[in-house]
Amino acid sequence: MSDIEPSAVEALLDAAFGTDRFERTAYRIRKGMNAVPALSFAAVEADALIGTIQCWPVAHRAADGAVTPLVMVGPVAVRPDLQRGGHGRVLMAHMLAAAETAADGALMMIGDPEYYGRFFGFTVDATGAWGLPGPYEKRRLLARAVNGHMVPTGAGKIGPRL
Numbered sequence: 001m002s003d004i005e006p007s008a009v010e011a012l013l014d015a016a017f018g019t020d021r022f023e024r025t026a027y028r029i030r031k032g033m034n035a036v037p038a039l040s041f042a043a044v045e046a047d048a049l050i051g052t053i054q055c056w057p058v059a060h061r062a063a064d065g066a067v068t069p070l071v072m073v074g075p076v077a078v079r080p081d082l083q084r085g086g087h088g089r090v091l092m093a094h095m096l097a098a099a100e101t102a103a104d105g106a107l108m109m110i111g112d113p114e115y116y117g118r119f120f121g122f123t124v125d126a127t128g129a130w131g132l133p134g135p136y137e138k139r140r141l142l143a144r145a146v147n148g149h150m151v152p153t154g155a156g157k158i159g160p161r162l
């Protein structure tokens with residue numbers, strides 16, 4: 001990401017998600033955190049940003065005080081005029097390959113199971129008892145193990161790593 005202007009990433013996210021995106025629950029989950037550089041990538045074509053993926057340090061906190069580190073995936077976004085051309089899959093595959101050695105927790109995300117389940121192995125299987133700091137559809141709260149880190153299945157609040 002080093003030679004990509006942060007403002008170019010913001011403009012792409014506005015185009016893909018709309019400018020009201022900061023109200024989304026996903027932004028509250030990782031509030032105050034910086035993206036994980038080893039797991040955040042840009043797709044560039046002819047010097048222009050066409051896609052972006054960012055990952056964040058978050059955590060699952062059980063009522064008994066147990067804290068399990070997790071990595072939140074997303075936003076994943078491809079420039080609207082280039083969507084459905086395989087760029088999203090390339091970005092996700094690149095991140096997952098890096099996560100196999102760099103992720104310090106299992107992966108979680110809020111996303112469409114029709115996409116992230118079908119291609120990348122994310123499921124709702126472990127997330128039913130989780131609580132998020134805002135509204136969400138249970139069918140879209142997804143997770144998967146990576147780099148030896150299992151997904152915590154118990155009740156717990158998902159929020160910034162702190």
Ligand SMILES: CC(C)(COP(=O)(O)OP(=O)(O)OC[C@H]1O[C@@H](n2cnc3c(N)ncnc32)[C@H](O)[C@@H]1OP(=O)(O)O)[C@@H](O)C(=O)NCCC(=O)NCCS
Nearest residue numbers: 016074075076077078083084085086087088089112114115
């Ligand atoms: C979701 C997104 C990242 C996918 O990237 P992409 O480059 O457009 O998609 P790809 O070319 O990698 O994948 C295309 C395949 O996934 C399917 N697909 C794409 N988005 C999908 C979705 N939201 N739900 C279900 N299937 C989807 C397509 O039908 C296609 O399937 P096919 O190959 O059988 O035709 C991109 O469309 C995007 O930026 N969307 C807007 C922002 C967004 O919703 N991000 C995800 C939430 S974090």
